[in-house]
Amino acid sequence: xxxxxxxxxxxxxxxxxxxxxxxxxxxxxxxxxxxxxxxxxxxxxxxxxxxxxxxxxxxxxxxxxxxxxxxxxxxxxxxxxxxxxxxxxxxxxxxxxxxxxxxxxxxxxxxxxxxxxxxxxxxxxxxxxxxxxxxxxxxxxxxxxxxxxxxxxxxxxxxxxxxxxxxxxxxxxxxxxxxxxxxxxxxxxxxxxxxxxxxxxxxxxxxxxxxxxxxxxxxxxxxxxxxxxxxxxxxxxxxxxxxxxxxxxxxxxxxxxxxxxxxxxxxxxxxxxxxxxxxxxxxxxxxxxxxxxxxxxxxxxxxxxx
Numbered sequence: 195x196x197x198x199x200x201x202x203x204x205x206x207x208x209x210x211x212x213x214x215x216x217x218x219x220x221x222x223x224x225x226x227x228x229x230x231x232x233x234x235x236x237x238x239x240x241x242x243x244x245x246x247x248x249x250x251x252x253x254x255x256x257x258x259x260x261x262x263x264x265x266x267x268x269x270x271x272x273x274x275x276x277x278x279x280x281x282x283x284x285x286x287x288x289x290x291x292x293x294x295x296x297x298x299x300x301x302x303x304x305x306x307x308x309x310x311x312x313x314x315x316x317x318x319x320x321x322x323x324x325x326x327x328x329x330x331x332x333x334x335x336x337x338x339x340x341x342x343x344x345x346x347x348x349x350x351x352x353x354x355x356x357x358x359x360x361x362x363x364x365x366x367x368x369x370x371x372x373x374x375x376x377x378x379x380x381x382x383x384x385x386x387x388x389x390x391x392x393x394x395x396x397x398x399x400x401x402x403x404x405x406x407x408x409x410x411x412x413x414x415x416x417x418x419x420x421x422x423x424x425x426x427x428x429x430x431x432x433x434x435x436x437x438x439x440x441x442x443x444x445x446x447x448x449x450x451x452x453x454x455x456x457x458x459x460x461x462x463x464x465x466x467x468x469x470x471x472x473x474x475x476x477x478x479x480x481x482x483x484x485x486x487x488x489x490x491x492x493x494x495x496x497x498x499x500x
Contacts, residue, residue: 195305199336201282203306203319203345203352206452208445210308210315212284214336214354217303223409233423281335284354286345289328295344299363301356306345315445316352323347 197213204210227236240249256273258266308316323329323345330345334354343356416422 197307198304201284201334203284203286203332205286205319205330206455207448208315208319208452209283210319211312212306212308212316212352215305215307217305217353221403221406223406223413284332284334284343284345286330286332288331289323289326290331292327292329292346295329295357296363299357301358304354304356306352306354318445318449319345320347320350320352323352 195215197215199214200212201214202209202211228234229236240251240254241247242249255270256268258268260266306316319330324347332343332345332354334341334343336356341356342359343354346353346355
């Protein structure tokens, strides 16, 4: 897998450097539109609906149509002037019970891989989420747009699951659901019996995409019979790189100060067990471990993006 983003999970005064990987990938069979007579690829030309003339790519702008039919044209300069979310921080806003997040709101899933020097704080966050059965509600800038997401545990990895904004989830407005339906006890018992007769543990590996397999079998059959044409090569290239480093930190002290700050915000009294005092204006400390010898904690601070 190739990392698509690199940043740090920030919870309290603890930072966990991570790399982000796409957790899923579609396996659909893709087709090209071609000319049935000779197999030539179908091409489309950009034309203006008003004068019918071809339009060069550089002359194309984005248009927003209002509810009353007016058109607002936005140039590249207009969009470039917008404030873009470019921070490299996954900011934890709160921890909520996992059962309270409607699965309907889940969108795309990503795996978080910690830097080798951040294995301990990563494991600490993972186990804390698992034991409390909570997920971390976070905000993160992916592809220059702020996205709402949750951090949840899957096996031994932390997943970043993007979440739809509330106004992106439709409500079912079916009148029939509001009608009173009389259910007899015998009918309920029979329905429950049917459910129990088909009860099982979910094993997704026993299911397969029958259509995809049939299409591939059809393609292989045509190849075997020689019913093929030479298609032009299509070039594609992409690349990405990633790197990381580590510093000495006092993880326990950072966690203690984070708890004290959280209690202070909620008007609670922090535990009186001595140690490190909380500093209200402290910036998050990079929570990384290393094999260096013991010494004074580093005084370097991470700077949060605006």
